[in-house]
Amino acid sequence: MTTARLRLAGQVLAVAAVAALLALLVWKLVRGSDGGAAAELASGRSPAAPAFTLPRLDTGGELSLASLEGKVVVLNFWASWCLPCKEETPRLQKAWERWRGEGVVVVGIDAQDFRVDAKRFMKRFGVTYPVVYDGKGSLLGRYGVTGFPETFFVSRDGKLVGERVQGEIGDEQLERGIEGALSASP
Amino acid sequence: MKLLVAALVALALAAPALAGGERPRAVDLEAELVCPTCKSTLDHSDAPVARRMKAYIRVRIAAGASAGEIKQELVEQFGPGVLAEPPKRGFDLLAWWLPLGGIALAALAVAALAWRWSRSRGPDAAAAPLDPALERRLDDELARFEP
Numbered sequence: 001m002t003t004a005r006l007r008l009a010g011q012v013l014a015v016a017a018v019a020a021l022l023a024l025l026v027w028k029l030v031r032g033s034d035g036g037a038a039a040e041l042a043s044g045r046s047p048a049a050p051a052f053t054l055p056r057l058d059t060g061g062e063l064s065l066a067s068l069e070g071k072v073v074v075l076n077f078w079a080s081w082c083l084p085c086k087e088e089t090p091r092l093q094k095a096w097e098r099w100r101g102e103g104v105v106v107v108g109i110d111a112q113d114f115r116v117d118a119k120r121f122m123k124r125f126g127v128t129y130p131v132v133y134d135g136k137g138s139l140l141g142r143y144g145v146t147g148f149p150e151t152f153f154v155s156r157d158g159k160l161v162g163e164r165v166q167g168e169i170g171d172e173q174l175e176r177g178i179e180g181a182l183s184a185s186p
Numbered sequence: 187m188k189l190l191v192a193a194l195v196a197l198a199l200a201a202p203a204l205a206g207g208e209r210p211r212a213v214d215l216e217a218e219l220v221c222p223t224c225k226s227t228l229d230h231s232d233a234p235v236a237r238r239m240k241a242y243i244r245v246r247i248a249a250g251a252s253a254g255e256i257k258q259e260l261v262e263q264f265g266p267g268v269l270a271e272p273p274k275r276g277f278d279l280l281a282w283w284l285p286l287g288g289i290a291l292a293a294l295a296v297a298a299l300a301w302r303w304s305r306s307r308g309p310d311a312a313a314a315p316l317d318p319a320l321e322r323r324l325d326d327e328l329a330r331f332e333p
Contacts, residue, residue: 081234112222112235114242114263136265137222 036144038164046159050142054132063132072181073154074106079113080121082148084168089125095174096129111137153181210253222264
């Protein structure tokens with residue numbers, strides 16, 4: 001009787017372990033394929049832009065997305081080793097200079113990069129808009145960034161709106177994105 | 187005396203060079219570090235960031251940095267994900283001990299099962315005494331074949 005009970009307990013334990021591993025696998029698959037906020041945006045929703053607080057590269061201190069509430073934010077993910085980033089940075093700088101007086105902020109997020117390289121890049125291209133450093137790329141998964149550069153538009157109420165631009169952004173896309181975010185804002 | 191002084195000076199100058207023999211090799215480090223964008227080791231990656239990391243490793247080796255220092259610097263920039271193997275300390279030790287623990291548990295389970303199986307077989311059937319009537323009948327049957 002005791003042996004039978006032990007055998008039953010062992011079987012229950014084994015089944016539970018297999019079920020737990022299976023659940024973990026399913027959870028990982030589902031979570032891994034969600035594509036972050038970009039996937040929600042692509043499906044027509046306007047998800048809240050994932051929050052962040054990261055150290056700044058342009059000055060000291062940190063910058064949080066929450067501190068920009070009430071402004072339209074152009075979020076640009078880049079790295080100094082990315083070739084298209086070199087092409088689009090002057091456009092982003094131009095947009096920052098043109099729109100900053102109308103409550104628009106361009107924020108660069110330098111990811112998976114050497115700090116020193118990023119600062120050299122910013123100096124070379126005369127970047128004056130805020131740039132934060134995410135060396136580990138901890139924000140990439142939450143936004144669903146799949147490569148560099150990528151650009152998102154955040155409305156005044158902190159939601160991702162319009163289209164997410166993968167690859168080098170053009171002047172027209174930039175204008176359209178900013179105008180769209182301004183008009184989407186309450 | 188001059189010769190002795192010259193030899194001592196030569197030894198002192200040679201010391202860094204001798205220590206240089208323990209310098210890390212770029213190829214070893216490239217096999218132990220992972221490209222953050224493509225997730226393969228640097229020696230198997232030609233991604234732009236991997237190329238930049240390889241250049242960084244060479245510059246730091248030339249500057250006399252140890253393997254540990256170079257890895258630490260890269261971890262500070264890119265996070266612990268750049269290490270091909272998890273560090274052997276703290277919570278990361280689990281990654282090393284769990285597989286060994288699993289193997290030990292499996293061995294214990296096999297040993298326990300084998301022990302139980304050997305005990306459950308009971309006394310050897312061949313050694314058990316036969317029923318007297320059956321034994322008699324068997325003797326009679328066998329006697330029929332005797333010449």
